[in-house]
Amino acid sequence: MSDSENPAADVPDGQPDPVLVGPGLKALKQEAYTDATNATPSLDADKKSQPDSDAPSYFANVPGTSTEGIDSPDLSSIPEKSQGTTSSGQDLLRRLSLVGESSPVLPEVDPRTQHPELKLSGRLISAAFCIPYKLQFQAGSDWSLKPRSGSSALFDSFADLASEDSPWSHTLVGWTGEVEPVLDAKAPLQPVPANKLPPGSKNPTASPINKAAAPVPVNATQKPPSHPLVDGISVERQDREKLDSQLASGRHGRILPVWLSDASEEPQDTIVLKDQGRWRRYSERELYPLLHYKQHGPTDGRSERRWWADYIRLNQLFADRIVQDYQEGDVVWVHDYHLFLLPSLLRQRIPDIYVGFFLHSPFPSSEFVRCLPKRKEILTGVLGANMIGFQTFSYSRHFSSCCTRVLGFDSNSAGVDAYGAHVAVDVFPIGIDARAIQKAAFGAQEIEKAVAGIRKLYAGRKIIVGRDRLDSVRGVAQKLQAFELFLERYPEWREKVVLIQVTSPTSVEEEKEDPENKIAGQISNLVSTINGRFGSLSFSPVQYYPQYLSPHEYFALLRVADVGLITTVRDGMNTTSLEYIVCQQTNHSPLILSEFSGTAGTLPGAIHINPWDLVGVAGAIDQALKMPAPQRREQHLKLYKHVLTNTVGAWSRQFLHRLLTNLSSFDQSVATPALDRAKVVRQYRKARKRLFMFDYDGTLTPIVKDPQAAIPSDRVLRTLKTLSADPRNAVWIISGRDQAFLDEWMGHIPELGLSAEHGCFIRQPGSDDWKNLADKPDIKEWQKEVFDVFQHYTERTGGSFIERKRVALTWHYRRSDPEYGKFQAQECRKALEDTVAKKWDVEVMAGKANLEVRPTFVNKGFIATRLVNEYGTEPGKAPEFILCLGDDFTDEDMFRALQKFDLPQDHVYSVTVGASSKQTDANWHLLEPADVINTIQMLNQSSNQDH
Numbered sequence: 001m002s003d004s005e006n007p008a009a010d011v012p013d014g015q016p017d018p019v020l021v022g023p024g025l026k027a028l029k030q031e032a033y034t035d036a037t038n039a040t041p042s043l044d045a046d047k048k049s050q051p052d053s054d055a056p057s058y059f060a061n062v063p064g065t066s067t068e069g070i071d072s073p074d075l076s077s078i079p080e081k082s083q084g085t086t087s088s089g090q091d092l093l094r095r096l097s098l099v100g101e102s103s104p105v106l107p108e109v110d111p112r113t114q115h116p117e118l119k120l121s122g123r124l125i126s127a128a129f130c131i132p133y134k135l136q137f138q139a140g141s142d143w144s145l146k147p148r149s150g151s152s153a154l155f156d157s158f159a160d161l162a163s164e165d166s167p168w169s170h171t172l173v174g175w176t177g178e179v180e181p182v183l184d185a186k187a188p189l190q191p192v193p194a195n196k197l198p199p200g201s202k203n204p205t206a207s208p209i210n211k212a213a214a215p216v217p218v219n220a221t222q223k224p225p226s227h228p229l230v231d232g233i234s235v236e237r238q239d240r241e242k243l244d245s246q247l248a249s250g251r252h253g254r255i256l257p258v259w260l261s262d263a264s265e266e267p268q269d270t271i272v273l274k275d276q277g278r279w280r281r282y283s284e285r286e287l288y289p290l291l292h293y294k295q296h297g298p299t300d301g302r303s304e305r306r307w308w309a310d311y312i313r314l315n316q317l318f319a320d321r322i323v324q325d326y327q328e329g330d331v332v333w334v335h336d337y338h339l340f341l342l343p344s345l346l347r348q349r350i351p352d353i354y355v356g357f358f359l360h361s362p363f364p365s366s367e368f369v370r371c372l373p374k375r376k377e378i379l380t381g382v383l384g385a386n387m388i389g390f391q392t393f394s395y396s397r398h399f400s401s402c403c404t405r406v407l408g409f410d411s412n413s414a415g416v417d418a419y420g421a422h423v424a425v426d427v428f429p430i431g432i433d434a435r436a437i438q439k440a441a442f443g444a445q446e447i448e449k450a451v452a453g454i455r456k457l458y459a460g461r462k463i464i465v466g467r468d469r470l471d472s473v474r475g476v477a478q479k480l481q482a483f484e485l486f487l488e489r490y491p492e493w494r495e496k497v498v499l500i501q502v503t504s505p506t507s508v509e510e511e512k513e514d515p516e517n518k519i520a521g522q523i524s525n526l527v528s529t530i531n532g533r534f535g536s537l538s539f540s541p542v543q544y545y546p547q548y549l550s551p552h553e554y555f556a557l558l559r560v561a562d563v564g565l566i567t568t569v570r571d572g573m574n575t576t577s578l579e580y581i582v583c584q585q586t587n588h589s590p591l592i593l594s595e596f597s598g599t600a601g602t603l604p605g606a607i608h609i610n611p612w613d614l615v616g617v618a619g620a621i622d623q624a625l626k627m628p629a630p631q632r633r634e635q636h637l638k639l640y641k642h643v644l645t646n647t648v649g650a651w652s653r654q655f656l657h658r659l660l661t662n663l664s665s666f667d668q669s670v671a672t673p674a675l676d677r678a679k680v681v682r683q684y685r686k687a688r689k690r691l692f693m694f695d696y697d698g699t700l701t702p703i704v705k706d707p708q709a710a711i712p713s714d715r716v717l718r719t720l721k722t723l724s725a726d727p728r729n730a731v732w733i734i735s736g737r738d739q740a741f742l743d744e745w746m747g748h749i750p751e752l753g754l755s756a757e758h759g760c761f762i763r764q765p766g767s768d769d770w771k772n773l774a775d776k777p778d779i780k781e782w783q784k785e786v787f788d789v790f791q792h793y794t795e796r797t798g799g800s801f802i803e804r805k806r807v808a809l810t811w812h813y814r815r816s817d818p819e820y821g822k823f824q825a826q827e828c829r830k831a832l833e834d835t836v837a838k839k840w841d842v843e844v845m846a847g848k849a850n851l852e853v854r855p856t857f858v859n860k861g862f863i864a865t866r867l868v869n870e871y872g873t874e875p876g877k878a879p880e881f882i883l884c885l886g887d888d889f890t891d892e893d894m895f896r897a898l899q900k901f902d903l904p905q906d907h908v909y910s911v912t913v914g915a916s917s918k919q920t921d922a923n924w925h926l927l928e929p930a931d932v933i934n935t936i937q938m939l940n941q942s943s944n945q946d947h
């Protein structure tokens, strides 16, 4: 049902086009596009293929003029382009309370003026799996372009971005899709072998679509499908260039086709297209099912490895194409799961590129994603983007949670900290081009005829309409089961209600090739059972049509419906439900919508059902059929306002606006620059007195699961030894670890100064003795109370444990469920702050997957201050080079302490280890402990050069 996330976004081989909406519909009006044998039209003509301007306008549909019952509100002054781009439009929307109810309508403003700091070029490159055309090819001739079906909302958004009103110069990068050879119009069609056809489909050469069987007059002019793919098509360079020029301008902007082939050397004169379907396999057999909560059985993994290799190559070829065209300041917007790896591939080549990613399909719980063998590659691939958008909040939450659980990255509802960068995560439910749908659905003679025809056919009966693809996730079986139960439980409706269910063949690779065609079989059994139980010789309560509909038939069906029934068990965004709402502008028939559709959250005015609860669905059908007119009108109005305000144009503006806002706020205020090593070396070499303060965990060694396993490597020890051997250097380890640990691992380097337990203990260089700075008589008492609270949470948080030191106590939850552990830590912290911390002079600190309690009067900042003071702060005495490094909250005390001294700026380097987006008082950042060691080694080497 949803085509915004249609995996194939295409017609199965050898099939006629399914329902076309949006650009498809508009383009359909151009006969030449549908005729493979005609000369290829110029894409400019495409612009003219907008719906007829004399078609009755939805927006001119003022109250009282409707012929179909209760009217819609007067939206006549909403501007055609984007409903709200002018002040009058905004006023009207406000008057209708459209603004503020849904996402705000953003005006078209040139992003370059709005964000001068980003130095935008004004060019937007969209990357989508396929271009919006199906290609037919004959060497030496023009290419034949037919509108590609599916993904209508997405293609409409490209048209919007490329329109004259858009501030962007738009380029679309997409795969050519499976290229077919042009058929000789006069040559007889060869029968297609049955095994090459999708299950349930008719042999195109055998018989035309059964006109009599259709619920509405079937488009008899519909062409038989083109033949299945021919393998091994050779495309010469001049033919590819010809396609480039045919696609150079049009309603979607400039289109750059990506040629997917095995050829490894660039550029090839001839590209041979073989087994073209392979480029879909990984995404449609592995990713699509997983994203929709479907798991296949175990396999030997060989095919999957091949598909994965193709998936990588596909993403690389997209990256190549974009990089070839890229100009500084371009924004790249990547769409959907076929291109999960593209953001990182682009960032590897252009580190400061602006990239947004939008996922059109659902994103499942981490419990599902973790089953994917390539889970890490997929997640890190997409994390190359600056912002990742989802259809619903729950999908975005699942994604962030996956990054925490699978990759161990910090995340919250605003985003994920990945590899030193903050990746924003946000929610943008897609809309439709409501105005185009309205124009397409109303007024044309054929549609009016079809509407009248269906009404006549089912006169006196209520019509429930369902239109879905025959994928298992679309819930057609559940719908039929619920309808059967409805007829059983509400006998008063028998003979008075008909369910018209139209299904187009599946587009899911895996299901297409199911030899048993299980779903189709199941559906047809259910239909027979219901019609057998509740039908009669003259009437069948289920009218089932496994076929494609023309746009006219499709819109006519949506218009005559008394109830729209969508029982999908999983889908990203259901565009049919949005189109249904537009088509019901005058009837106001209720919409029953599965809560598992991504659309449900944005359509609270629909009747939400759980498709697995058949009794509930049956009850909802009864409720919808009996709904009084005023209630129907009221519910519909809410839905209608939503669909009209949240158009696909508003969606893309919203996405780009937030991407740029994120980029600019990130650039300006939060980012901590990477440590300028050249500057550090210069000052280091100049300085005669130098002070080093190193935190230990997360700074000198990477964070690991078991605290006892975080031991310094030989390289770390050698580096520290060399550094501290220089008499000009004072080198200190200032750690939360206890004395025993520091003695054991670093105690053998006599030149090192050590401080343990966040400043509670100190051991001077050259000494074996530890001095206790936290010696107070009450220690045992507060320790006991802290221990009891920690113990309480340890018992209730699997995997957590307590580390007892001499003074401080640490509760660790790194081995617990990351989200539950974090939650329990918040609770535990609250409990400690409300009790122990109020009674005693202790501080509760949140560390890395831990909580620590230590006396308030000592901390790492206190030690840092003490050390600088020991050197002397007057000019001539003060250290001329201070390097202080740490990674967590407790180290911020040191950074703050250093700010209090009046020392020359270029003498003091406070460095946080981690993302540049981290909230910190440090002036610089380094990504990871390895960078710290590299930096120190560099200083050591620079000293050698001095000698």
Ligand SMILES: O=P(O)(O)OC[C@H]1O[C@H](O[C@H]2O[C@H](CO)[C@@H](O)[C@H](O)[C@H]2O)[C@H](O)[C@@H](O)[C@@H]1O
Binding pocket: 695, 696, 697, 698, 699, 702, 703, 704, 705, 706, 707, 708, 710, 734, 735, 736, 737, 738, 803, 810, 812, 814, 847, 848, 849, 850, 852, 888, 890
């Ligand atoms: O001040 P530091 O030297 O950074 O020490 C802080 C705490 O580090 C240790 O715990 C942390 O590192 C462990 C090993 O990588 C890791 O498993 C744990 O999750 C981290 O919280 C140490 O165990 C604590 O005693 C220190 O206070």
